[in-house]
Amino acid sequence: MRSKEKKRLKKNITMKDLAAYLEIDRTTVSKALTGAPGVSPKTIEKVREAAERLGYKKDSFASSLQTGKNSVLGLLLADFRRGIYAPLIEAFQHTAMKHQYSTILYYVNRGQDDWISAIEMLKQQRISGATFISAAATAGLNDYLDDFLKNGITVNTLERNYADRQIDLVALNHRQAGYDLTNHLIALGHRSIVFMTFADIKGTPEGRLQGYDEAMRSAGLQPMVIAEDKPVSHASGDEMLLAYERLKLAWDRLDKPTAFIGVNDNFALGMMHALKEKHISVPGEVSVAGFDDLNAALAIPQLTTMRSPMRQSGAMLAELLIRRIQQSNLPASTHMMDYDIVARSSTGPAPID
Amino acid sequence: MRSKEKKRLKKNITMKDLAAYLEIDRTTVSKALTGAPGVSPKTIEKVREAAERLGYKKDSFASSLQTGKNSVLGLLLADFRRGIYAPLIEAFQHTAMKHQYSTILYYVNRGQDDWISAIEMLKQQRISGATFISAAATAGLNDYLDDFLKNGITVNTLERNYADRQIDLVALNHRQAGYDLTNHLIALGHRSIVFMTFADIKGTPEGRLQGYDEAMRSAGLQPMVIAEDKPVSHASGDEMLLAYERLKLAWDRLDKPTAFIGVNDNFALGMMHALKEKHISVPGEVSVAGFDDLNAALAIPQLTTMRSPMRQSGAMLAELLIRRIQQSNLPASTHMMDYDIVARSSTGPAPID
DNA sequence: CTGTTAGCGCCTTCAC
DNA sequence: GTGAAGGCGCTAACAG
Numbered sequence A, B: 001m002r003s004k005e006k007k008r009l010k011k012n013i014t015m016k017d018l019a020a021y022l023e024i025d026r027t028t029v030s031k032a033l034t035g036a037p038g039v040s041p042k043t044i045e046k047v048r049e050a051a052e053r054l055g056y057k058k059d060s061f062a063s064s065l066q067t068g069k070n071s072v073l074g075l076l077l078a079d080f081r082r083g084i085y086a087p088l089i090e091a092f093q094h095t096a097m098k099h100q101y102s103t104i105l106y107y108v109n110r111g112q113d114d115w116i117s118a119i120e121m122l123k124q125q126r127i128s129g130a131t132f133i134s135a136a137a138t139a140g141l142n143d144y145l146d147d148f149l150k151n152g153i154t155v156n157t158l159e160r161n162y163a164d165r166q167i168d169l170v171a172l173n174h175r176q177a178g179y180d181l182t183n184h185l186i187a188l189g190h191r192s193i194v195f196m197t198f199a200d201i202k203g204t205p206e207g208r209l210q211g212y213d214e215a216m217r218s219a220g221l222q223p224m225v226i227a228e229d230k231p232v233s234h235a236s237g238d239e240m241l242l243a244y245e246r247l248k249l250a251w252d253r254l255d256k257p258t259a260f261i262g263v264n265d266n267f268a269l270g271m272m273h274a275l276k277e278k279h280i281s282v283p284g285e286v287s288v289a290g291f292d293d294l295n296a297a298l299a300i301p302q303l304t305t306m307r308s309p310m311r312q313s314g315a316m317l318a319e320l321l322i323r324r325i326q327q328s329n330l331p332a333s334t335h336m337m338d339y340d341i342v343a344r345s346s347t348g349p350a351p352i353d
Numbered sequence C: 001c002t003g004t005t006a007g008c009g010c011c012t013t014c015a016c
Numbered sequence D: 001g002t003g004a005a006g007g008c009g010c011t012a013a014c015a016g
Helices: A002-009 A015-022 A026-034 A041-054 A060-067 A086-098 A112-124 A141-150 A174-187 A204-218 A236-253 A265-277 A310-326 B002-009 B015-022 B026-034 B041-054 B060-067 B086-098 B112-124 B141-150 B174-187 B204-218 B236-253 B265-277 B310-326
Strands: A070-077 A102-107 A127-133 A154-158 A168-172 A193-198 A224-228 A259-262 A287-292 A304-307 A334-337 A340-342 B072-077 B102-107 B129-133 B154-158 B168-172 B193-198 B224-228 B259-262 B287-292 B304-307 B334-337 B340-342
Touching: A015 A026, A015 A041, A026 A041, A060 A070, A060 B060, A070 A086, A070 A310, A086 A102, A086 A310, A086 B102, A086 B112, A102 A112, A102 B086, A112 A127, A112 A141, A112 B086, A127 A141, A127 A310, A141 A154, A154 A310, A168 A310, A174 A193, A174 A204, A174 A259, A174 A287, A174 A304, A174 A340, A193 A204, A193 A236, A193 A265, A224 A236, A236 A265, A259 A265, A265 A287, A310 A334, B015 B026, B015 B041, B026 B041, B072 B086, B072 B310, B086 B102, B086 B310, B102 B112, B112 B141, B129 B141, B129 B310, B141 B154, B154 B310, B168 B310, B174 B193, B174 B204, B174 B259, B174 B287, B174 B304, B174 B340, B193 B204, B193 B236, B193 B265, B224 B236, B236 B265, B259 B265, B265 B287, B310 B334
Parallel strands: A070 A102, A070 A127, A127 A154, A154 A168, A168 A334, A193 A224, A193 A259, A259 A287, A287 A304, B072 B102, B072 B129, B129 B154, B154 B168, B168 B334, B193 B224, B193 B259, B259 B287, B287 B304
Antiparallel strands: A102 B102, A304 A340, B304 B340
């Protein structure tokens, strides 16, 4: 009874079926199909044709048991920010699929245990490679990377330096983004440009600020930074509110700036709100810009912003992983991904005094 | 040479090792460990202990080859909206992990071919179950569902009716959300409440509108709907702009409403912008509210909204899937997930004339 | 109750 | 060149 049912489901034909059909050995079929040496071209052709006709498809799962490597990639996300990685995930998955790889996704925001079991399960699945996304510093991360490498699993990271010759790195060029955006404003005639960010600077905000700083100094201008020192939740709404209040407080002390840059779109949105309250026209009197292009289109006027290259990064990470899986002795490489400027209507020429 | 290397990596001990250690047969070990009938308690205990001591862990991958079912769930996302499903995905994955299941994610926005290869690859991976998320009507979706069912793969959907006794359904209670939000405003004394939505109404917007309609009529109030008929891109910024412009145009024709509901947060944001431009105070003169809680916190004042139960839905879908995998003869169930009201400062008592 | 035999579908020696 | 074994690690049928 049961075996009948099984047969009804499993109509997939196997190498064995091909072999029976052609009246040759199954191992010969295997060799012919995988391109192993020592099979006559004639046989290869025969096997190929029969496979085609009978609609044979290799069972990658079964072959994984033998080879130890499944056509699956892991994507480990350990960052507090939601949403921002959605395009990265999608591009990663899509690129993997193009190469016949599936993607197993793990969110590991919740402390040590999550990491351990996620890694255990990925090893169980015999994944061929994994990408680690973790802007936040995570204790023990390097150990986890080593664990994978030791098990013959190729590894990759976003924004995470790691001293090993077998690991490729994809990083976002935050500095260049800050530099370009600032120069965009300078080119529009702005000379007094304020940059608002967190006080506890590291990673992404740090790079953006540095770029701003460089651009200002190169142009002989004085950088003006407002750094928020309150602990912040990183929820979009909270960041927005923070910037809103901070600008209102700081306004009177400022020396009539004509442009404001927020360290991300939420900051820029908050500043927009403060400026509207003060009846200052954007971009007539003041220009405003942000980073990410996550929420930049929600203001009126819509915000000029530097779009994070999440899509490109996701595709690149998957591509690098697969390349290294297929050829493990490649030298490690670092890839700086550039932001795109999205010029909308919140920036314009500096007002003439 | 190679086999040495392999051995260095694979220190995992197998059932065979256990059997050799205990000097019994490997199949007995298997039975003892899986709880199959016909093994003496004494042997079971012995095997358990030895497994514990030697640190044996079952290779679920190998067992999947035999049983045909891997401890992996598929999550198929076929919707145009980005970001909104992030909490659902995370909750789904997290719930799956709690039950020792991994999650393979597929985005299938890009036409037919994507569907076919995604499904092919999931079958290859011998997934035990899959959840389909697709608010958009997708041609052939039912065929894909059937395909899975025929292959013994458990299936689930979000917001997708499907006439089969083997499929559970999780749906969001859009109607209730519209009803509750409207009543929230009515309770605050509002009698003239406008609802702005798309003209091409179906699915989510339809339910929200119906709830609004019911609440208004129950209270003896006249529903007032502004329906946008321009084709719309569903990008957040575009929706916001649309609502902004639509309200500015319609304003003079409106009979002094004291409250506005947007069919989602983006619509509400756009209306907020229009109201600010007209120097109408929120919530002093007019209250504003939306749905989703995706971008609601980005306005000033922050928006009252009905939060979509994405997190709960994700957890529920995974839970239902796993339950049905373990016991396939359960009756099909439907689960209505309720929105949560998030009362912020964009709504307040109706002004007294 | 335990052990035997036979797979799941593929790949990798090794003889012929 | 081809075929004959054996194995990846676990399960499922049957026999003892």
